[in-house]
Amino acid sequence: MNTSISTKSFIRVISTQNCLAKQIPRNLKGRSKSSQEWLTRQLADPYVEKAKMMNLRCRSAFKLIEIDDxxxxxxxxxxxxxxGAAPGSWTQVAVDRTNANGTxxxxxxxxxxxIDLLHFHAVPGATIFGGMxxxxxxxxxxxxxxxxxxQVNCVLSDMAPNATGVRMLDQENIMGLxxxxxxxxxxxxxxxxxxxxxxxxxxxxxxxxNDLGRFYEHVKRVKPESSRSDSAELFLVARQYKGIDAVKEVTTKTR
Incomplete structure (x- = not known):
């Protein structure tokens, strides 16, 4: 898997070759309006096509690629x-960039x-805990x-709770995660x-x-370009963990 190619360069190349001409999905009869809109958006999404070309399981891989780049x-x-690893695209990127597969x-x-609540297919080089x-x-x-x-060098979480439709409850649930x-x-x-x-x-x-800043040297809000513009998702990237001694010190001061 070659994840070194940049997302921007990919979009520039396929746009030049007119590979992103708007496509109209077929066989929409009987599908709901939301399903039709999803299919249309998928066909027009350059990251969906790139994921297929690079043998990545889904487009979300490019969010981690952008963050790591x-x-x-x-x-x-x-x-x-x-x-929250299913279906495994972030795991694929992590395996590649840490050389967990030894290639x-x-x-x-x-x-x-x-680990994920759902079962998902194995990723060579990774230890999978599905259904947990x-x-x-x-x-x-x-x-x-x-x-x-x-000891862990990087913890990644793409987890999100099932939406209830009640905004305050959904926000509380994802913060809990x-x-x-x-x-x-x-x-x-x-x-x-x-x-x-x-x-x-x-x-x-x-x-x-603020809580992350107590334990990590640098904290940054990030919305990757590959994150859809109509999505409310964003990521917090916390770098350089200060260590358990810093945790104990903060805990003592806040008692």
Missing amino acids: RFKILKPGDTVLDC KEGNKKGAVFS DFTTAIAQQRLREALADR CYSVLRFALAMSAINAHLVVKLWANGDISKLE
Whole structure:
């Protein structure tokens, strides 16, 4: 898998070749309006086509590619935890960039551990925990056992709850997921490790940013270009974990 090609250069090339001419989906009879709109958008989306060309499982891979190209959070030899990993596109990128599959000679071999509530197909080079709820004590204990003595260099979370349609409840649920990931990251990460969490634009972002800033040197809001413009999603990228001593110090001061 060659994930080194930039998203911008890809769009420029295929636009020049008129490969992105607007297509009208066929066989829409009987489909709902929302289904028709989704199919039309998929056909017009350059990232969907690029994902197929690069053998990536879905377009969301390019969000992580953009984040890593900008912030350099993944490197050969790293140990990575991917939360909410199904169908596995972020895991594919993480495996490639950490050399977890051992295909890049001369580079250290990394390790990728991926978990999701859904079952999904194996990704060569990754350890998969499908059908497991990351937020449960049982799932987190399984991850600790699998990690053994390894400390994590990067924790990724593309998790999002099923939408209820009640905005305040949905916001509360996704923030809960972010804090669950953060707590696990604080316990399992190496010094200078990184963290990426997904959330939806809301008034609680500043609080989460401030909390991340207590434990990480740098925190940045990011909306990748490959994230659809009509989507409320964004990511917080926290870099350079200060270590458990910093966590203890903050905990002591806030008691």
